[in-house]
Amino acid sequence: MAEILETLNRIFQDVVDDKNIILKRETTAQDVDEWDSLNHITFIVAIEKHFKAKFTTAEIRSWKNVGDMCDSIARLA
Amino acid sequence: MRFLELKKNLKKDFSGFKKVKIALLGDSATQHLTQAIRGYGYEAGFDLEIFEADYDQIDRQILYSFSELYQSRPEYVILFQSVQKLKKKFYNTDISQRNLFAQDEAKRFGGLLAELNKNIQGVKIILANFMELNDSVFGQYANKTNMSFLYQIRHLNCELMELALKTKNLSICDIASLTSAFGQAAAIDNRNHIYADMAFSLDFLPYIAKGTIDIVQAVSGASRKCLILDLDNTLWGGIIGDDGVENIQVGDLEQGKAFTELQYWARELERRGIMLAICSKNDGDIAKIPFEKHPDMVLTLDDIAIFVANWDSKVDNIKKIKSFLNISYDSIVFIDDNPYERGVVRHHLPEITVPDLPEDPADYLPFLCGLNLFETTAYTLDDRKRTAYFQQELKREITQSAYTDEREFLKSLGMTCEIDPFSTFNIPRATQLLQRSNQFNLRTIRYTEEDLQHFSTSDVHLSWTFSVHDQFGSYGLISVVIGRIDGEELFIDTWVMSCRVLKRGVENLALNEIVNGAQRRGARRVRGEYTSTPKNGLVKDHYRNLDFTDAGYGQWTLDVASYKPREHFISTTKIGDA
Structure with missing residues (x-):
């Protein structure tokens, strides 16, 4: 699970082009300045690309924080 | 990306x-x-x-x-x-x-x-x-x-x-x-x-x-104008020097088809006005044999503006091609199957576009088409004649080397020039010249067709287009000047010329016309301006060379009354006055 979080963190840093951002399981979009709706879309597409997966809209909407995202990804495997 | x-x-x-x-x-x-x-x-x-x-x-x-x-x-x-x-x-x-x-x-x-x-x-x-x-x-x-x-x-x-x-x-x-x-x-x-x-x-x-x-x-005027092609394993399969003309692959069979398709594409580009040049490490005479003898070759020597095949470095040869065609490096695309040659060219001439050709010749053409290398904003009939210009140019160079005296050479060319103001017939080509000319361009203002139409009816503007012809052929419309009358002054708003006619005396002829126009409109002074760009260093001293007086800040002036017509060897025909 820590590995998934790490990967997500790396993808997010890539999306916003900022190596200093650290995502934690409890991080939400409100906690990070750059995490606006535009970057949210970019972020999700990048995650899907990385894990070669497609999330349903319902799943995406159910995510309350980074931890939920990690759990969704873990279920893919 | x-x-x-x-x-x-x-x-x-x-x-x-x-x-x-x-x-x-x-x-x-x-x-x-x-x-x-x-x-x-x-x-x-x-x-x-x-x-x-x-x-x-x-x-x-x-x-x-x-x-x-x-x-x-x-x-x-x-x-x-x-x-x-x-x-x-x-x-x-x-x-x-x-x-x-x-x-x-x-x-x-x-x-x-x-x-x-x-x-x-x-x-x-x-x-x-x-x-x-x-x-x-x-x-x-x-x-x-x-x-x-x-x-x-x-x-x-x-x-x-x-x-x-x-x-x-x-x-x-x-x-x-x-x-x-x-x-x-x-x-x-x-x-x-x-x-x-x-x-x-x-x-x-x-x-x-x-x-x-x-x-x-x-x-904004940056378009590619020239495609430089390697020969062996780029335009045909195999190596002409080793395999001989009967064994190279081009035509409808197997791999040959890929090369044929590439050649058809290159020929279409040539017809659209992209100049084709050959740059090959080969013996010059042997390299030409397929063009002359192979029945399945699509490209002929007539399609090639300049053919360079020797054992010198490709970088040197491309420099030669570039200066002969008088274009900038960023308007050149170089295609070669050999990654080493591509690397060397890319390293020494970074402005040239050097696509990384795929390994399989079957992929050559689809790959190149996908890059959309030759976007353009205009297409005129003149574009189709471009290769012919350079072939004539080669003949002129050969003639020139026979003359030691520059003036005798110019006289021998038998140049004629048609001078016209802007009209619906010449505005498309004139616009294109304004869009494309980077080197001989004093102020580099990229006017549109609408602008030129406006100038053609404006009271304060004068316009000249120059179309030159000589015994070897036609250069087409190669220079445009726009003047603006401002009281006692004629300001040269735009002066562009194709480098095809550099050192042929067209500048002298043009200045005579400009001063004539100034006189006709009662101007006492002609003012020119040079605005420097990364590409127009060629005309930095243009006005100095034409005996204008340096007025500082890139401004140059010329007194109309004391002007002595400059010498040239071009006879003129005029349709109408500017």
Whole structure:
């Protein structure tokens, strides 16, 4: 699970082009300045690309924080 | 390029890049598209300032003359309407009107363009056409009824082409062909379309961005003019020096087909006005044998502006080709199957475009076509004659070497020049010259056809176009001068000349005409200005060489009364006065 979080963190840093951002399981979009709706879309597409997966809209909407995202990804495997 | 790479460009340093103001109007969520376009601009050396209109405001922004669009004073307006919104509009159109849907939409676009032209002088418009989406209401029968959406989209795309034919400052960003090459299914991200109203997937945005930037680049005068080709394993399979003419592969059999297809493409480019040059490590005579003897060769020596085959380095040979054709490195594409040669050329001549040709010759042509290397904004009949010019030029050089005296050589050429003011006949070619000339261009103002039309009827402007001919052939329209009368002064607003006629005396002839015009209009003084650009160092001393007086700050003046006509060996014919 820590590995998934790490990967997500790396993808997010890539999306916003900022190596200093650290995502934690409890991080939400409100906690990070750059995490606006535009970057949210970019972020999700990048995650899907990385894990070669497609999330349903319902799943995406159910995510309350980074931890939920990690759990969704873990279920893919 | 991928979307994320383009996005990363946004944080890079744009200083020193050419600033261009763009307004983007769309009826879907266009924020990511804006990021992609600005990011792609970085790749092409543009610092694009993009005004992105609020969501779905195309009509309001254009029809309301105090809108933010007009306040942003854009040089380019990009209209980006999505096929999804078009579909909605089509479905809401009364059945009885649907057969006219495309025509009505085209008319609507025509009206929007007219409004843009009215409100922004000299604006350039980029209009996205439509993905040809079959909504599966009629199945393939959609092709057999004008009541289908597919029929109306295709018709609309044709109507937009017609509109572009008639509207000089309109370019089409060809979404229809881009999506069909990319794949419609991948070009749309259903989830982001439904929930975020994004017309296209993030993966596809770089392609639209490239399509847009390609147009901006071509419009701002940077287009590619020359294709330099290697021979062995690039234009034919095998090695002519080792295999012999009967064993190289070209024609309809096996691998040969790939090379033949590439040759057909190159020949079409030549006919469009791209100059072809050969640069090969070969024995010069042997390298020409396939062109002369092989029955399946598509290209002939007549298609080649300059043929260089020897054992020198390709870098040196390309320098030679470049100076003979008098073009800049950034207008050259070099194609070679050998990665080593490509690397060396890329290293020493970084401005040249050197595509990394795929290994399999079967992939050569599709790969090159995918790069869209030869975007342009105009096509004139003159373009087709370009190769012939250089072949004549080669004959002139041979003649020149027979003369030790420059004046005797010039006399021997038997030059004639037709001098005309702007007219509907010469304005397209004159505009093209203004767009393309970088070196012999004193102020580098890229006027449009509309501007030239305006000058042709303006009381204060004088215009001259010069078309030169000699015993070896025609150079075509090779110089344009625009003068503006300002009281007792004639200001040389624009002076461009094709480098084809450098050192032929055309500048002298032109100045005689300019001074004549000044005299006729009662001006006592001619003023010229040199505005330096990275490419026009050639004419830095232009006015000094013509005996103008340095007035400082790039300004040069010439007294009309004391002017002595300059010597040249060109006889002139005139249609009308400027």
